[in-house]
Amino acid sequence: MKANWFLFLFCFCIGHRLSAQSFNAGTYNIRYANHGDSAKNNGWGQRYPVIVSMIRFHAMDIFGTQEGLYQQLEDLRNNLPGYTYIGVGRDDGRHAGEHSAIFYRTDKFDLLESGDFWLSTQTDHPNKGWDAALPRICSWGKFREKGTRFVFYMFNLHMDHVGVKARAESAKLILQKISGFPKNIPVILTGDFNVDQHNESYALINHSGILKDVYDLAPVKLATNGTFNSFDPDAGTESRIDHIFVSKAFTAKRYGILTDTYRARRTDSLPANTRNVFIARMPSDHFPVMAELAHGKK
Numbered sequence: 001m002k003a004n005w006f007l008f009l010f011c012f013c014i015g016h017r018l019s020a021q022s023f024n025a026g027t028y029n030i031r032y033a034n035h036g037d038s039a040k041n042n043g044w045g046q047r048y049p050v051i052v053s054m055i056r057f058h059a060m061d062i063f064g065t066q067e068g069l070y071q072q073l074e075d076l077r078n079n080l081p082g083y084t085y086i087g088v089g090r091d092d093g094r095h096a097g098e099h100s101a102i103f104y105r106t107d108k109f110d111l112l113e114s115g116d117f118w119l120s121t122q123t124d125h126p127n128k129g130w131d132a133a134l135p136r137i138c139s140w141g142k143f144r145e146k147g148t149r150f151v152f153y154m155f156n157l158h159m160d161h162v163g164v165k166a167r168a169e170s171a172k173l174i175l176q177k178i179s180g181f182p183k184n185i186p187v188i189l190t191g192d193f194n195v196d197q198h199n200e201s202y203a204l205i206n207h208s209g210i211l212k213d214v215y216d217l218a219p220v221k222l223a224t225n226g227t228f229n230s231f232d233p234d235a236g237t238e239s240r241i242d243h244i245f246v247s248k249a250f251t252a253k254r255y256g257i258l259t260d261t262y263r264a265r266r267t268d269s270l271p272a273n274t275r276n277v278f279i280a281r282m283p284s285d286h287f288p289v290m291a292e293l294a295h296g297k298k
Contacts (some may be wrong), residue, residue: 021148022253022294023108026063027156027190027242028055029286032098033072041267042231042281044072050262050283052079055103058258058290062104062143064156064190066286070095082107086114087139087156091126100139100156100191112151113142117177119157119170132166138174142185150295152249153181157191159201167195171204178210186249186295187211192286196226196239211245214291218255225259227287233261233280244291254292 030051031037033044055063055076065073065085073085083103091097093116104111119136120129128135138157144150155174160166171193178187189211195201197213206213215223226237246252263278 020251020294020296021145021150022292023061023145024059024290024292025154025188025190025244026055026058026060026288026290027066027192027244028063028288029066029158029192029242029284030068030072030076031284031286032067032069037231040231041264042285044075046264046281047283048072048075048079050260052076054258054260054283054288055080055083058288060103060288060290061108062102062154062188063288063290064139064154065099065101065103066156066158066192067098068101069098073099073101076103086111086141088116088137090118090135090137093126097126097135098158100137100158102139102141102154102156104141104143107146109143109145111141112144115140119159119166119173123173129160129163130166130169131163132160133162134160136160136166136170138177138191140177148296152186152188152295153178154188154190156189157193159191159194161194167193167199167201168204171201175205175208175210187247188250188293189245190243190289192242194241196241202243205245211247214244214246214252214255214293215240217246217252218291219252220254222254222256222258225257225287227257227289229259229282229285229287231282231285233282240289242286242289244289246291246293249295251294252291253294256290258288258290 085101085103087099087101089097117123140155226239227242
C-alpha cells in the first residue's frame, strides 16, 4: 500500500512538471514624458501610477515597453516591487533617448543573456537606418522561467513612424537576427511596429513561418478597439499597430487589448451645479496588449 502511494505521488509530480505552464507577456508604448502632454493634463506624473496599477492588476509577468525615457523606466521599476528591466537608450547606447526596455518579474524569471541592436544596416551603434526619421533600437533578453526551467528569447522594438523602407527592412532584420539564435529556443517578439495588420511589413513577420501574431492564434480575444488612442477615450479604430508575435513552441491561450481608462478632475470652468466634474483620461496614447502564453505538454 505504501509503495503504491509513493508511486502515485511520483507520477503526479512528474505529470505536473510536464503539464502545460503559462505566463502573461505584454507590450506597452508608455508615451515619452514631455511638457506638451503635461499642458494638456496628460503628464507622466499623473499617468504612471495608473500604468503601475494596470501592470499589477493584469499580472503582466514580462512585457516590452516603447518610448520610455530613463527616468520613466526608473519610476516604473521603483513602483513595481519585484520587477526590473533591461535595455539601453537609442541615442547613446546608455541612458539617452527613448528605450525599448523589457520589464520582467525577478521572482519568476532569471536573465541569462541580454543585448541591443539598432534597426539599421549598422546594428552595433546609434544611427538611423534607411529612410527612418529617428534612430530605432531593439532590445532582447534570454530568460529562464524559474519554476519550469523553460528558456526563451524575448525581443522588443519600436519601428520608425515615417520610413516605409525602414519598417520593411527592420522586419527583415529582426527575422534575420532571430534566425541567428539557436533554433530550438522559443521566441517572443513585442513592440510598436507603427503598422497595422494590413501592412506589408507586418505580413513579412506574420507570414514568415518563424513567428505568428498571437491575435491570430488565441481562442479567447478581448479586442474591441485598436491599439492607438491619441489620448482620446472616445477614439475608435480596428487598426492594431502594437503586436505580440511568438514562435511555434508557444500556445496562445488569451489575447487582450486593455482599454482601461481613469478619471481625473476637470480643470475647465464649470457651472456650480454640474455633476460632470471628472473626465475620462488615458494612461498612454497607446493601449497595452497582453497575451497568456502556454508552453510545455498540452
